[in-house]
Amino acid sequence: MEAIGLEWIGTRTARYEQTTTFFREILGLPIAVQRPSFVRFDLPDGSSVEVFRPGGPDDHSYFTTGPVVGIQVKDFDNARSELNRAGATLLGEPGGEVGDYRWQHFRGPDGAVYEIVDDPDRKSTDIAIGPCGVRGFGWLGIRTTEFEGMGGFVSGLLNLERVEQDREAAVFRFENGDILEVFQPGGPLDHAHLTTGPMPGLVVQDLDRAESHFSRHRIEMPQRRRFGDAGWTHFRAPDGCVYEIKRFGADASGRWTAP
Numbered sequence: 001m002e003a004i005g006l007e008w009i010g011t012r013t014a015r016y017e018q019t020t021t022f023f024r025e026i027l028g029l030p031i032a033v034q035r036p037s038f039v040r041f042d043l044p045d046g047s048s049v050e051v052f053r054p055g056g057p058d059d060h061s062y063f064t065t066g067p068v069v070g071i072q073v074k075d076f077d078n079a080r081s082e083l084n085r086a087g088a089t090l091l092g093e094p095g096g097e098v099g100d101y102r103w104q105h106f107r108g109p110d111g112a113v114y115e116i117v118d119d120p121d122r123k124s125t126d127i128a129i130g131p132c133g134v135r136g137f138g139w140l141g142i143r144t145t146e147f148e149g150m151g152g153f154v155s156g157l158l159n160l161e162r163v164e165q166d167r168e169a170a171v172f173r174f175e176n177g178d179i180l181e182v183f184q185p186g187g188p189l190d191h192a193h194l195t196t197g198p199m200p201g202l203v204v205q206d207l208d209r210a211e212s213h214f215s216r217h218r219i220e221m222p223q224r225r226r227f228g229d230a231g232w233t234h235f236r237a238p239d240g241c242v243y244e245i246k247r248f249g250a251d252a253s254g255r256w257t258a259p
Contacts, residue, residue: 001079003158005176006137007117008070008103009049009200011239012063016053018238023049026217027202028130043202044129045136046122051239060105062091065112066197066241069140070103071158076118080104083116086157109153110144112197132202132210132245139201139232139246140180143194147184154180179248191234193222194242199234201244207231210245 020039023029029041037056041049073079089107096102102118151170160172168187172180204210224233230249
């Protein structure tokens with residue numbers, strides 16, 4: 001499988017109105033599609049965030065493991081076949097149309113729900129939007145007791161480059177420079193508050209500005225770290241899940257500096 005990068009974030013929540021208001025008004029994301037039980041927000045890098053109301057016509061009842069993350073792949077049909085051969089549990093039938101946007105939900109080794117995505121028309125712009133200066137979706141953190149299994153899945157099946165590895169954490173890089181990190185609970189790099197499923201990281205232009213904006217709106221921020229101009233801040237959204245705002249430092253790739 002050839003995984004290109006992080007494509008999509010989906011959250012299913014009973015706090016539908018509060019969550020859509022957060023993404024629209026606090027983060028300042030533009031609405032691309034809106035229905036009574038579904039909203040899609042588009043990000044500058046071509047990725048998107050979707051919010052689902054439980055019980056609505058757009059609902060996915062198995063979205064019960066926290067934010068669902070979509071991974072863009074080069075060959076959708078081949079990727080789906082590889083998931084099948086690897087014994088992954090596919091959830092539902094493929095969505096979308098051949099030659100257009102397509103997706104397939106599946107359950108990862110950590111028990112969380114993910115999806116593979118084919119997005120042939122994805123377009124990226126190098127701008128920052130909203131009061132937090134959001135640029136896109138560029139990082140994913142996964143805290144799991146299935147540390148070895150998840151690491152093997154990411155490096156073996158998704159075929160991602162392993163940037164760093166020790167006994168408690170592993171860092172992987174997608175083809176487009178996006179980062180995926182896997183954490184072992186209880187290790188020195190652990191984040192004990194990551195109990196709400198995979199943690200998507202939104203890349204912002206200025207962390208201090210984004211944090212100040214969150215503080216004014218009394219958004220809970222359980223943890224932060226800075227290293228030079230780069231760093232991250234964890235926050236809890238109205239859906240109850242933990243997300244991250246992040247600013248990458250500059251290494252040889254121009255995308256990421258290790259903490």
